[in-house]
Amino acid sequence: MADAVLTINAGSSSIKFALFETADGLTRIAEGLAEGIGTAPHLRISANGALALERRWPAHAAETHEDLMREVLGWVEAHLGADRLIAAGHRIVHGGNRYTAPTRLDAEVMAHLAELNPLAPLHEPHNLAAVRAVLAVRPALPQIGCFDTAFHHTIPETATRLALPRAFHDEGVRRYGFHGLSYEYIAGRLRETVPDLAQGRVIVAHLGNGASLCALRGGLSVDTTMGFTALEGLMMGTRCGSIDPGVLIYLSQSHGMDAAAITDLLYKQSGLLGVSGISPDVRTLLQSKAPEAAEALELFAYSAARHAGALISCLGGLDGIVFTAGIGEHAAPIRAAICQRLAWTGARLSPEANAAAQPVISTADSKVEIRIIPTDEELMIARHTLVSLG
Numbered sequence: 074m075a076d077a078v079l080t081i082n083a084g085s086s087s088i089k090f091a092l093f094e095t096a097d098g099l100t101r102i103a104e105g106l107a108e109g110i111g112t113a114p115h116l117r118i119s120a121n122g123a124l125a126l127e128r129r130w131p132a133h134a135a136e137t138h139e140d141l142m143r144e145v146l147g148w149v150e151a152h153l154g155a156d157r158l159i160a161a162g163h164r165i166v167h168g169g170n171r172y173t174a175p176t177r178l179d180a181e182v183m184a185h186l187a188e189l190n191p192l193a194p195l196h197e198p199h200n201l202a203a204v205r206a207v208l209a210v211r212p213a214l215p216q217i218g219c220f221d222t223a224f225h226h227t228i229p230e231t232a233t234r235l236a237l238p239r240a241f242h243d244e245g246v247r248r249y250g251f252h253g254l255s256y257e258y259i260a261g262r263l264r265e266t267v268p269d270l271a272q273g274r275v276i277v278a279h280l281g282n283g284a285s286l287c288a289l290r291g292g293l294s295v296d297t298t299m300g301f302t303a304l305e306g307l308m309m310g311t312r313c314g315s316i317d318p319g320v321l322i323y324l325s326q327s328h329g330m331d332a333a334a335i336t337d338l339l340y341k342q343s344g345l346l347g348v349s350g351i352s353p354d355v356r357t358l359l360q361s362k363a364p365e366a367a368e369a370l371e372l373f374a375y376s377a378a379r380h381a382g383a384l385i386s387c388l389g390g391l392d393g394i395v396f397t398a399g400i401g402e403h404a405a406p407i408r409a410a411i412c413q414r415l416a417w418t419g420a421r422l423s424p425e426a427n428a429a430a431q432p433v434i435s436t437a438d439s440k441v442e443i444r445i446i447p448t449d450e451e452l453m454i455a456r457h458t459l460v461s462l463g
Contacts, residue, residue, distance in 0.1 A: 167193040
């Protein structure tokens with residue numbers, strides 16, 4: 074009999090999950106996605122590389138996160154047969170000051186985490202909804218929270234401070250950083266594959282619909298572009314990234330926008346979507362002939378290179394760049410545009426290696442080693458979950 078761990082990454086209308094067997098290390102044996110929750114639910118599960126289940130519900134079906142989790146857990150337990158599901162590990166975006174390591178999710182912890190909802194409104198409420206959904210369906214199943222903010226607690230205190238009155242810092246208004254599970258995985262892969270580079274000064278570019286950079290020294294986070302919320306830093310799919318706070322005052326005073334309207338603007342209407350007026354998806358924009366699409370992509374690369382320059386100053390130099398996540402792993406033109414703007418560091422990109430998405434995409438004479446490393450947040454969650462069970 075083998076044990077298994079389920080990892081869960083829940084959004085507002087989707088639940089991404091993976092199943093890992095624990096017999097010989099951690100082996101991914103199934104994965105799936107439940108999407109369209111609240112509109113037209115669709116559940117798809119693959120096991121050992123083959124489609125194992127696909128189910129669609131009609132438009133506006135009433136299925137909730139709890140209903141979909143019941144479907145997922147039912148399939149998981151049937152698939153495991155005599156094997157045993159021993160825990161569910163959740164990606165929780167925000168852990169605040171309190172949670173700096175994977176934590177067993179009980180009522181007290183959940184109450185504390187719910188207080189952080191305003192800091193990550195697109196993610197935290199839905200992360201917690203999935204925990205409650207599992208609790209309702211399998212109340213005895215241990216659940217472990219793995220926090221995207223935890224990896225960044227090695228950042229020096231100076232880099233976490235905002236230049237506001239101290240009382241706000243004391244109540245938790247500070248820079249936290251996100252995408253920590255991804256960065257932790259990449260740091261581990263660097264230690265395994267190129268230990269010399271792992272000990273150096275590396276910028277990891279997690280570029281997806283949400284995008285950020287992290288400065289690693291010796292495999293530890295010393296600064297990152299996201300801060301108090303996941304709005305700061307790079308331009309993203311629908312988020313604007315860093316913005317002059319005076320713009321928000323202007324929008325409030327001159328356009329009569331309240332907090333809810335500004336929140337919607339900054340999180341859902343800006344970034345690549347806002348600048349292009351076409352799409353938040355880099356793939357769509359790369360295929361478009363519209364000048365607005367080209368302008369949005371140029372601004373995206375400019376934003377990434379500009380913030381990378383700031384992180385290089387924090388590191389005191391640069392030994393390596395790692396691209397990861399959807400855009401970072403798959404969009405060769407974006408990698409090229411960013412590296413071109415960082416050529417002053419001595420970074421030299423091989424066009425052939427970049428086009429082929431090889432593991433190393435820098436030239437032999439490049440002073441900065443440039444790599445592509447696919448991230449695996451699910452595996453990171455499974456590892457943390459297993460360790461947390463003791």
